[in-house]
Amino acid sequence: MMVYKSILRVSSKLLIPPILLFALYVQFHGDFGPGGGFQAGVIFASAFILYALIFGIDTARRVVTGWAVRLLLAGGALLYSGVGVAGLVLGGNYLNYSVLADDALVGQHLGIFLVEFGVGSVVAAAMITIFFTFAGYRNSPGESLPEESGPEED
C-alpha cells in the first residue's frame, strides 16, 4: 500500500466520488449528450482503477469482490439479451424496443435505458477485471517485489 503518499491518497479520495457521479451522468444523460453505456462503464471502472493504484490491488479486491465482478459481467449481458428476448416474446423482432410498453416511445425509452445499463455494467466489470488480473499478476509465486522505500520521500 502506498501508505506514505498522503497527497495522492487525499486527492484520490476527493476525486473518486465525483468520478463515479460523472460516470452515472454519462450513463443516464447519454441520450441527450455525448456518452452512453460503454463510455460510462470505462469512467466508472477508472475510479476503481485509481483506488487500486493508490491503495493496492488487494484492498481494491476487497471493495470489488470477485463475485460482484462476475455478477456484473454476467448480469449485464443477461440484461442486454433479456431485453432483446423480451421484444421477441412481446411480438416484435429481437431488440425491438417499441413493443416493450403500450406506447412505442415509452417502450423505446425503457429499452434503450435497460440496454445501455447492461452495456455499462459489463464494460465496467470487464475493465476492472482486466486491470486487477494484469496488475495483480506476479511472474513467479516466490518472487519478492522491491520494498517501498519509506516515509522520507514524501
Add this chain to the structure above:
Amino acid sequence: MIYGATVAALLVIMGLSLVRAFKGPTVYDRMVAANTFGTLTVITLAVYGFMRGRPEFLDIALVYAVINFIGTIAVAKFVKFSHLGHPAGDDHGGDI
C-alpha cells in the same frame, strides 16, 4: 476569431510539449510533458467546443481530465515500482 487564434496557439504549445516528450533526456521530462499534453488537450477541447458552438465538448474535456490524472499516476507508479500492483499479496490468478 479569438477562438481560432487560441486553438492555434494551443496546438503550437501541444507540439512543443510533444517535442519534449520525445526528446526528454529523463523519464520525468517525458512524464511531465505527457501530463502537460493531456492538460492542453482538455483546454483545446473546451475552446474548440465553444468555437463551434457545441458546449457538450465540455463533457469530453472532463473525461480527458480524469483519464489524464489517472494515467499520470499509473505511469509514475510504474516508473517507481516497475509494477502497477506493487503491494501484490496472494496470487489470486484473476477474477474469472
